[in-house]
Amino acid sequence: MNHPYARLTARFARMATINEAASMLGWDAAAMMPAGGGAARGDQLAVLAGLAHEQLTAPVVADELAAAEAEAGGLDGWNQANLRLMRHAHLRADAIPADLVEAAARANSACEKVWREARAKADFALVRDNLAEVLRLVREQAAALSPALGLSPYDALMDGYQRGIGAADVAPVFTAYEAFLQDALPRAEAIQAARPAPRRPEGPFPADKQEALCRRMSARAGLESEHSRLDRSAHPFCGGTPTDVRITTRYDERDFSQSLMGVMHETGHALYERGLPAAYARQPVGEAAGMAAHESQSLIIEMQACRSNPYLGFMAGQLAEAFGADDAYDESNLAGLLRRVQRGFIRVDADEMTYPAHVILRFRLEQALVSGDLGVADLPGAWNDGMQSLLGVTPPDDAKGCLQDIHWYDGAVGYFPSYTLGAMAAAQLMAAARRAVPCIDLALAEGDLAPLLGWLRAKVHSQGSRLGFNDLLLAATGKRLDPSDFTAHLTARYLG
């Protein structure tokens, strides 16, 4: 333990272990905690966050990093990458003064509370000043991070969610997608309209039966019950730790598909966590490669695998077994139900073709908000104009417009692109996996994701955080982010 790098690995392991505790308490707060425990839980999470932050910003860390970097030639590639990520984490933490961290946490927390009321009342004016303050502090943080990381202010924010890709890479990809969508969406709608409407299966679907089905399908997809739980929460998510993953969903007794597809989505996240390199557990290089990479793993399971024709054939049998025979349970009818394009106001309800439009809008607006080109007072108008331009719809009120997502109101700026980068990466990875492992679709017809999962474990999961987003794709698929696999996927699925 006298080598500075060894001391750093111990320190980062300690920090990660504190963060594991916080992750479990976050899961508990969402899935288990009685309401009366909320105030104490907030304190517990704040203290743990403070303790983790202290580990990273202790005065000795800078010296240890410098000393370890001076001897980095003696480390292998993985440990060199780990040391670079330690430096990166330290740069980010050190760049922002403690009082700015605190001020931002307070402003975010205050804004988030007001946002809930503003959204409920569809009254943007209520939260406008809070949001302006949140954005002012986001701008301050971006300005502090920018020189430390050698990135533009907005890219410095994006980097906090996904390393290895910036706005200059994303903007042309999104512009090209917008052009694709203007052509593809009306065609997809016309094709859909020309077909008979899918039959909705008879409900109700009792929550307990849905839960048992979700558990079975998630296990069949490879998530081991020895290392995971499935519970209920208001907002589905995947939390916990790599050896103890906690996924949640909610059940609507009139519709089985929300919970089932939601659980398969979270199962994709969970499988990524399960496949991270155990040899580098609790080290930066052993973590997932970022939010876009994580979303690529949930979407490759949910959108690419589980909404594919062969898998829908398997699912039809499972549904009949769970809920009783219904002629709605056949592959082509399920395809009609579960692969429907629909222009809408709400991002989280969007299908895979229109979803990127929601993200493109937010990506453009948040850059303008950070640069100051867009004032907060002008946000609702700019939002509605953007929706009209991208999807040809105008939200009836701000609750269905710029108030719908918590992200900005909680200080999360630079996160939105990850959703669509993940969707595009999922298509790119799926195309490469199909080329490399020909039996993937045959197995999917049996509900067996093992051939796909084997390839993902080798090419993505086991790589941890060694590579940034574009380099990970390059190593796995032979090219950096290339949205043509995503548009080819959509063309085949919706315009065939």
Next chain:
Amino acid sequence: MNHPYARLTARFARMATINEAASMLGWDAAAMMPAGGGAARGDQLAVLAGLAHEQLTAPVVADELAAAEAEAGGLDGWNQANLRLMRHAHLRADAIPADLVEAAARANSACEKVWREARAKADFALVRDNLAEVLRLVREQAAALSPALGLSPYDALMDGYQRGIGAADVAPVFTAYEAFLQDALPRAEAIQAARPAPRRPEGPFPADKQEALCRRMSARAGLESEHSRLDRSAHPFCGGTPTDVRITTRYDERDFSQSLMGVMHETGHALYERGLPAAYARQPVGEAAGMAAHESQSLIIEMQACRSNPYLGFMAGQLAEAFGADDAYDESNLAGLLRRVQRGFIRVDADEMTYPAHVILRFRLEQALVSGDLGVADLPGAWNDGMQSLLGVTPPDDAKGCLQDIHWYDGAVGYFPSYTLGAMAAAQLMAAARRAVPCIDLALAEGDLAPLLGWLRAKVHSQGSRLGFNDLLLAATGKRLDPSDFTAHLTARYLG
């Protein structure tokens, strides 16, 4: 925050908040965690324990304590008591060198694992050397604590579980109880034998129905669902935090009484936590007054209130409602079922009259083990001799003898007396409460514990840790521990 006492309260609050996080993770490990999460959870709990310990033993704490004590005259009574408890906690933590803490943790953990196997095989020899090592380190800790606290080595260990009472107080009380028991037990058995055997109600009792009944009865006893949960675990316990109490039980479908009485017991613990003074939350003085005090609160609910005749009358109706009419559900039959004396080998299965004999045995043996008067190799023989002398039975093997409890094998020496001190205190408090609040039994007949609970909140719960065990009883009942209320209770219940 410049006053040293204010800095100390912030430090102790931080430590308590870390301990709250650990408590929640401990609950999760027992009630929720998949088996594969065990290793990571062990690390998380160890890191949190280390962080809490660092808060208490930071070099600056000694200076802050001295400075605060120099100005203690400016504090009110509660805060003076709090400062004394801070000093006490610091003395305990500071007296034991870090390497001894670590060595003991390792030895306890190793011994506990071997103990599980030894108990399963009823083979004491397997764990003998581990236990000897555990006890050697316990003795070292006792020797380090003794001069720091000005207590005998054994009392210094007891003090870790219950302040304010020592072996010199306990020994004569236990000797007197032994004499009472030699007379009372055969008489109680004779009375019981002369009565018709109670009718056992028809099962099975589905776990879900038992759980719903337990939830109803616990809520009726005053435990609010806004601030508590009831879940399942292998070993029932009460954990969590004062605003978010987590109780657990297990269900045997052939017998409703284990879970129901177990839940009322844990409800007693939970109500104590709920009633602690919120103004001193996360301060030493705001905590429960110790393990014996805690046990007095579980036992006053379970044994004094819920096994009383009026409450059994109420329970009979609840049981019929939950499981269907059965002529076993009447007050006097339930009394026969739930208040049965029985000489047995196992402490946790013992009735309230013979339970103290199990504790007296352990109290005597653990003092002899700590002093060295009893060698580990001689423990099984001494145990069996003691059981014969106290209860007239000899365990058929060590699994039913000296291997039955985890405590010693996990390094917990000085804890056992708390169970019986709690039982005696429960009787003493109940007698005082009945004198002060005449309607207690009328309310119990309606399942209403509010009159009793109101008195307990005022006299015990809201007092936090301001008073040690004997002083708490003195303030609440007008006298220090007086076992005559307990023997009077047993006499009325079993010899009437």
